[in-house]
Amino acid sequence: MSIALRHITLAYGDRRLLEDVSADFAPQTLTALIGRNGTGKSTLLRAIAGLGPVAGGSVELCGRPLAELPPRQRAGTVGFVTTDKVRIANLPCRDVVALGRAPYTDWIGRMQAADRAAVDRALELVGMSAFARKTMDRMSDGECQRVMIARALAQDTPVILLDEPTAFLDLPNRYELASLLRRLARDEGKCILFSTHDLDIALSLCDAVALIDTPSLHLLPAGAMARSGLIERLFAGESARFDPETRTVKLR
């Protein structure tokens, strides 16, 4: 398995977000991580990336405990794309994407031919080759998001995590980005896990959906998730309700 959660508990102080959660995420799958605000989606992604603490249990990446992976191997196993808007003036896209090669370059970050080829291929995979020399302070949110995904692709990791990658995008760009992630999972064999509030994208474009229902996590194929009754529970008592027939959210 690309990602294996083994009885993990995530907590801030006394507040438990997840308790004794186990789940397996396979290669070549795109999984959406959904849940209400503040239920711990970012916290879980950060824990899987080794950027945040786990209160109990363990995370395994590609069969090895995350805690035992030295930093360089960790960086060669999991890539993380955050919601942070990266707008570095004067730094061309190509150089931003090249940062993804850090785990493979020497101590002064010198790029070899293979590194340059990986950067070119990453830009090509996200359809941003024409932007290689442009700087990100002159690009749209959708274009910047693609460049950050290219950076993660240049990192050449079997696992890619993204925290709300569609957050700043308009509707067509949301679908386009999710389709890109789906293609990368299928064609490049990546295990991609991303958090989102886009229920429709989660159910229509992803292979699987992981739903945080505090303190549990339910992981199901997208179709099974839509029929499971778990999403209705997510909206229980709210002004909106989920209709499993049409897979849409409607006002009560």
Ligand SMILES: Nc1ncnc2c1ncn2[C@@H]1O[C@H](COP(=O)(O)OP(=O)(O)OP(=O)(O)O)[C@@H](O)[C@H]1O
């Ligand atoms: N460093 C921290 N210390 C203490 N509490 C934190 C910390 N970071 C997050 N929290 C709290 O933990 C809970 C989960 O936060 P997290 O950001 O993981 O949720 P989320 O599901 O990603 O939320 P959203 O959908 O709003 O982005 C929230 O209640 C948040 O306030």
